[in-house]
Amino acid sequence: MQAAVVQYALEPLAVELREITVPEIGPDDVLLRVGAVSVCGSDVHQAYNTHSWHVNVPVVLGHEFGGTVAETGRAVTSVREGDRVVSETAAEICGECLLCRTGRYNLCPHRKGFGYGIDGAMASYVKVPARCLHRIPDSLPFELACLAEPHAVAFNAMCVNSTIRPGDLVVVLGPGPIGLLCVRMAALAGANPLIVVGLSSDAARLETARRLGATDVVDAGRESVEEMVRALNPLGADLVCDASGASRPLDLALKLVRPDGQVTKVGWSPDSMAIDINPLVQKNVRLQGSFSHNFPIWERVIHLLDRRLTLPDAIVGMTSPLAAWREAFDAMHDGRVIKSVLIP
Ligand SMILES: [Zn+2]
Numbered sequence: 450m451q452a453a454v455v456q457y458a459l460e461p462l463a464v465e466l467r468e469i470t471v472p473e474i475g476p477d478d479v480l481l482r483v484g485a486v487s488v489c490g491s492d493v494h495q496a497y498n499t500h501s502w503h504v505n506v507p508v509v510l511g512h513e514f515g516g517t518v519a520e521t522g523r524a525v526t527s528v529r530e531g532d533r534v535v536s537e538t539a540a541e542i543c544g545e546c547l548l549c550r551t552g553r554y555n556l557c558p559h560r561k562g563f564g565y566g567i568d569g570a571m572a573s574y575v576k577v578p579a580r581c582l583h584r585i586p587d588s589l590p591f592e593l594a595c596l597a598e599p600h601a602v603a604f605n606a607m608c609v610n611s612t613i614r615p616g617d618l619v620v621v622l623g624p625g626p627i628g629l630l631c632v633r634m635a636a637l638a639g640a641n642p643l644i645v646v647g648l649s650s651d652a653a654r655l656e657t658a659r660r661l662g663a664t665d666v667v668d669a670g671r672e673s674v675e676e677m678v679r680a681l682n683p684l685g686a687d688l689v690c691d692a693s694g695a696s697r698p699l700d701l702a703l704k705l706v707r708p709d710g711q712v713t714k715v716g717w718s719p720d721s722m723a724i725d726i727n728p729l730v731q732k733n734v735r736l737q738g739s740f741s742h743n744f745p746i747w748e749r750v751i752h753l754l755d756r757r758l759t760l761p762d763a764i765v766g767m768t769s770p771l772a773a774w775r776e777a778f779d780a781m782h783d784g785r786v787i788k789s790v791l792i793p
C-alpha cells in the first residue's frame with residue numbers, strides 16, 4: 450500500500466490523502482518511484498472543481514513529475530532500473546490515428562492524461578508507459594525536473610505555436626505559472642518589449658515576471674495596457690499570449706494585437722462567453738490555440754532546465770512532503786507561491 454492524493458468526487462474540495470495499492474505494471478510500462486511532483490494550476494482547479502475537462506474519479510492527482518525507474522515491464526528496452534527520468538503526460542493514446550502517427554499524439558482524440566484520466570503521480574509509485582519517459586542528467590534534481598511539463602506547455606505556446614523574433618513586442622496576459630513560463634520562453638526567444646499583465650492581487654507574481662525577463666508589468670486594475678502598448682508601437686503588439694485561464698481576456702488580446710499579428714491562447718476555463726471576433730478578420734490576425742506538447746519539446750526543455758536558462762528557482766516557492774499536500778495546494782490557490790513541489 451502507499452499514500453496518494455486522490456480526487457474522489459466532482460465537488461469542491463473532494464480530495465484527500467488515501468491508502469491505495471501500488472499499481473501492477475504491464476509489459477510496456479515501468480513502475481516509477483516518484484522523486485518529485487509539482488502542483489499544477491489544473492490540480493488546484495480539480496480540487497476546487499473549477500476545471501474545464503472530464504475527470505475520471507476517483508483518480509490520483511499529479512502529472513508534473515520525475516523519478517527513478519523501480520521496475521520495468523518485460524517488453525521495455527528504452528530504460529533500465531535506476532534510470533532517472535521525467536514523464537510526459539499522455540498516459541493513454543491510440544497510437545493509430547493520423548495525429549499519433551505524425552508525432553502529434555498530444556492531440557490524439559483518445560488521449561487520456563495522468564491526474565485526470567489515469568492515476569497520476571502524487572503517490573510514492575506511479576505506473577507509466579515507457580514511451581512517455583525521457584532520461585534526465587544527474588545535474589538536474591527532481592525538484593526542478595518535475596517542472597519540465599509546464600515548461601513544455603510554455604515552450605509549445607511561445608516557441609512552436611507562435612513566432613517570436615528578436616525585438617518583437619509581446620504581451621502576456623495572466624502571470625500564473627504558465628503565464629510566467631511563457632514570459633521566460635518569450636524572453637529567451639528575443640521578445641522586447643515584453644509586457645506582462647496581471648491584477649493588483651498578482652503583485653508578487655508581476656515582480657517575478659520582471660526577474661524572468663519582462664520589460665514592463667501592468668496592474669490592469671490601475672493602468673491601461675492598451676495605452677502602454679500604443680505608446681510603444683501605435684500599431685499594436687506583434688504577439689499577444691493569453692495565459693489568463695479565462696475566456697474574457699481574448700477580447701483584450703484582439704484589441705492589443707497589431708494588424709497581421711498573432712494571438713496565442715494557452716489558458717482556458719469552463720466559462721463560454723460572447724466575444725467580438727470581428728477584429729480577427731478586420732486586422733488579418735492569426736488566432737492560435739496551444740495544447741500540451743510532444744517529444745521534441747520535452748527534449749528541448751530538459752536541456753533548458755539543466756542549464757537553468759529558464760531560472761526555475763524563481764518559480765518554485767514551496768517544497769513539502771506529500772502529507773502536506775493541502776497546504777501546498779492552498780499556497781498556490783491563494784497566490785502565495787507560484788509553484789509548489791511535493792516530495793512523496
Ligand atoms: Zn500541468
Ligand SMILES: [Zn+2]
Pocket residue numbers: 542543544545546547548549550554557558559
Ligand atoms: Zn491517436
